[in-house]
Amino acid sequence: MLEIKNVTISYQDRPTVKDFSMSLKEKEIASLVGESGSGKTTVIRAVLGLLAGGGRVTEGDILFEGTSLLKNTPDQWRRLRGTDISMIFQDSGAMLNPIRKIGDVFVEYIRTHENMSKGEAWKKGVEMLERMRLPSGDNIMRSYPFQLSGGMRQRVGIAMAMTFQPKLLLADEPTSALDVTTQAQIVRQMMELRDEYGTSIIIVTHNLGVAAYMSDWIIVMKDGRISDSGDRDAILNGNHNDYTRKLLEAVPSLGGERYV
Amino acid sequence: MFDEKDMILEAKHVTRRFPASGGRELTACQDINLKFYRGKTLGLIGESGCGKSTFMRFLVRLDVPTEGEILFKGKDLTKLKGEELRQTRQYIQMVFQDPSGSFNPKMKIRDIICEPLLNFGRIKPSEKDVVARKFLEAVELPGDFADRYPHNMSGGQRQRIAIARAIALEPELIIMDEATCALDVSVQKTIIELVCRLQKEKKIAIGFIAHDLGLIQAFAHQIAVMYLGTIVEILPGEDVDKAQHPYTKALLSAVFDMNMDFTKKIESIDSEIPSPLDVPSGCPFQTRCDHCMERCRQERPALTEIKPGHEVACHIFGREE
Numbered sequence: 001m002l003e004i005k006n007v008t009i010s011y012q013d014r015p016t017v018k019d020f021s022m023s024l025k026e027k028e029i030a031s032l033v034g035e036s037g038s039g040k041t042t043v044i045r046a047v048l049g050l051l052a053g054g055g056r057v058t059e060g061d062i063l064f065e066g067t068s069l070l071k072n073t074p075d076q077w078r079r080l081r082g083t084d085i086s087m088i089f090q091d092s093g094a095m096l097n098p099i100r101k102i103g104d105v106f107v108e109y110i111r112t113h114e115n116m117s118k119g120e121a122w123k124k125g126v127e128m129l130e131r132m133r134l135p136s137g138d139n140i141m142r143s144y145p146f147q148l149s150g151g152m153r154q155r156v157g158i159a160m161a162m163t164f165q166p167k168l169l170l171a172d173e174p175t176s177a178l179d180v181t182t183q184a185q186i187v188r189q190m191m192e193l194r195d196e197y198g199t200s201i202i203i204v205t206h207n208l209g210v211a212a213y214m215s216d217w218i219i220v221m222k223d224g225r226i227s228d229s230g231d232r233d234a235i236l237n238g239n240h241n242d243y244t245r246k247l248l249e250a251v252p253s254l255g256g257e258r259y260v
Numbered sequence: 261m262f263d264e265k266d267m268i269l270e271a272k273h274v275t276r277r278f279p280a281s282g283g284r285e286l287t288a289c290q291d292i293n294l295k296f297y298r299g300k301t302l303g304l305i306g307e308s309g310c311g312k313s314t315f316m317r318f319l320v321r322l323d324v325p326t327e328g329e330i331l332f333k334g335k336d337l338t339k340l341k342g343e344e345l346r347q348t349r350q351y352i353q354m355v356f357q358d359p360s361g362s363f364n365p366k367m368k369i370r371d372i373i374c375e376p377l378l379n380f381g382r383i384k385p386s387e388k389d390v391v392a393r394k395f396l397e398a399v400e401l402p403g404d405f406a407d408r409y410p411h412n413m414s415g416g417q418r419q420r421i422a423i424a425r426a427i428a429l430e431p432e433l434i435i436m437d438e439a440t441c442a443l444d445v446s447v448q449k450t451i452i453e454l455v456c457r458l459q460k461e462k463k464i465a466i467g468f469i470a471h472d473l474g475l476i477q478a479f480a481h482q483i484a485v486m487y488l489g490t491i492v493e494i495l496p497g498e499d500v501d502k503a504q505h506p507y508t509k510a511l512l513s514a515v516f517d518m519n520m521d522f523t524k525k526i527e528s529i530d531s532e533i534p535s536p537l538d539v540p541s542g543c544p545f546q547t548r549c550d551h552c553m554e555r556c557r558q559e560r561p562a563l564t565e566i567k568p569g570h571e572v573a574c575h576i577f578g579r580e581e
Binding site for chain 2: 033036132149150151178180181182183184187190191201206207208209210212213232235246247248249250251252253254257258
């Protein structure tokens with residue numbers, strides 16, 4: 001469904017991601033893990049054509065359902081983003097306009113992509129919020145982003161991203177700003193999306209536990225290159241790559257190593 | 261479980277209320293009793309907004325509690341003033357969460373590390389070079405870093421500088437407020453190893469705030485679990501898997517682990533943490549607890565010792581009167 005072929009991404013002629021390839025089928029979840037600065041976020045932003053600060057794909061190709069995304073016109077992007085491919089950010093609160101109510105933004109988003117009356121769009125928004133197990137969707141539609149907790153805002157972000165049942169969901173550190181209990185809720189909801197709608201997911205995370213729990217495929221990145229990749233068991237149990245092993249050993253684990 | 265002779269700081273019945281709008285009160289900490297021992301780490305864990313940072317800030321006197329006392333070497337920290345307070349500060353130091361926000365960006369690393377020492381007249385300005393180098397080496401950084409500015413360094417290196425500054429005065433207690441959560445796991449591991457080494461060498465007591473149970477159990481001698489301003493469980497660091505309180509169990513089940521069974525359904529408490537403005541009367545955890553009984557709604561459970569060093573505040577373990 002999604003194929004990234006030998007892609008090199010550069011910011012101001014300095015290559016940040018080099019020779020990156022991956023492919024993803026329907027209903028699969030892949031995770032990109034690695035230390036900060038390894039180029040994880042750059043990869044998924046490139047898929048959505050959202051490279052910041054003059055970044056460009058200089059080599060290779062990104063194919064979504066057989067067609068190249070790199071030659072998309074702004075109009076084609078507009079039709080694709082938010083419907084077939086959508087994205088969840090690290091802090092959905094920052095994506096929402098602070099001086100507009102959630103409902104206001106949500107209705108505008110739905111009506112941009114679908115011919116619908118304001119009332120119908122409102123109803124659809126409420127329905128999506130409640131599907132994300134947010135209590136009283138109507139109330140949330142009437143709130144400002146700052147009135148919600150971090151976990152609730154993140155669920156609003158996911159509800160928006162899932163409105164048009166995208167074929168591909170890109171998640172950029174969706175749980176790293178959250179408490180463990182909220183993180184568990186969000187992870188569970190993302191897994192349910194895959195089961196209910198058949199959405200494929202690429203998740204960027206530095207939490208290897210979350211990556212291991214969710215993914216079919218794990219890609220380990222280091223300094224802009226793929227340092228290791230494979231299915232979950234191969235990554236977790238294989239001892240072939242020093243860097244992967246080092247990362248895995250660094251994860252504090254319950255009942256694991258104690259220093260005292 | 262620890263030698264009472266080694267106790268260096270004791271918090272007794274510490275409560276903090278903040279005034280809120282509409283004449284209401286927000287209770288951030290409710291009747292907290294904790295003890296810190298020489299050379300031991302106390303891990304304080306809980307969700308955001310549960311009051312863990314508020315409590316730790318009392319220990320460095322960045323804030324004072326509404327009620328209760330904090331005894332450090334027999335002196336009540338909450339009542340100290342002026343020069344006596346200033347002198348006491350050198351024994352208790354802090355490392356903050358965000359290593360980039362806790363330095364003056366215009367100061368060189370040398371000046372950052374030596375500032376506390378100069379403040380207390382422990383060194384002469386001419387000794388700065390030698391001293392800065394010594395402490396940089398103690399935190400496993402090259403001595404040449406003394407000439408750098410904070411922005412020339414990575415997050416992990418900056419956190420090492422923060423630790424160097426904290427140990428410079430040879431304090432007896434260091435408070436670390438989520439000191440590793442902004443860092444990558446591989447960097448986090450090296451920082452934790454460094455902290456443990458320094459603790460062993462200098463017999464420092466550490467108060468460590470975290471929200472990652474996996475991390476805290478790796479190096480804490482004692483773990484206190486906090487929920488909505490109250491301590492709900494205190495247990496020895498090596499016994500995390502023997503946790504009894506329903507909230508601690510919920511936290512444990514929410515941890516994603518490399519060795520877990522990946523087919524396991526995630527069992528997490530679904531609801532949101534109630535607002536600290538209207539903490540339910542009775543047990544604070546009642547609204548999210550599966551074992552909630554009639555008694556939980558009326559009476560707040562007290563910490564009861566169920567084993568040496570292991571206390572739980574839950575009516576399931578409370579004695580029936």
